[in-house]
Amino acid sequence: MACRIGELVLGCRDPEVLAQFWCEVLDFVVLGREEGQWAEIGTPEGFGGPHPTLFFSRRDEPEPGKLRLHIDVNPTDRDQAAELERLLALGARRADIGQTGEEQWHVLADPEGNEFCLLKARINPL
Template identity: 70%
Template sequence: MACRISELVLDCADPERLAAFWCEVLGYVELDREDDGSIEIGPPGTGFGGPQPTLVLSPSDDPRPGKLPLHIDVSPTDRDQDAELARLLALGARPADVGQTGEENWHVLADPEGNAFCLLRRRVDPVPPA
């Protein structure tokens, strides 16, 4: 028996703002809200326990934006990398420098709170096979 990732939790100053951003980036919807202000988002129609992990945006008085020890990589599903980059920048992402050389075939970006993530070049199917 093995484990699989079911949730990723991101401490943040503004869960509402990041939930809206990541819902647009990933095509996710809001699944749940906790009394502590946490917002869980995930794939529509599947949610927690489905083939893709959900994302929990957890309020914190001490979020640590920047180059996280764990970061999110995203891949375009229905357009090329340049078109997806333009879409992400329009949503509020911005270029980030974490020491890349400029020769990479991916883009390092930051979400609205400054958390680094990467846009990969390779397109993937919108929904993983069951």
């Protein structure tokens, strides 16, 4: 038997802000929280369900160096351009990591500056 990812943990200054942002991006719900300390989001099935949960843990200072893990998201019910506009309206911002402009993805940052990519291909929402 193999392992599977149960949750992804991100240290952040404000777990509530990131939980709200990523709930809107991914159509997740808040599964649990301790005010100001942590928040966990995921599908309504919760931990162990079909998707990993995201756990935001409060950290006063960011970890030194660049985050080596980032999230890729795909649109489900609209094209990439429409989804890009939705994400920007939610508070994402464009991030420049040296793209040429020819990529089929957009590099964005969440409200705390964590980079993620919006890919072109649409996938089923499940």
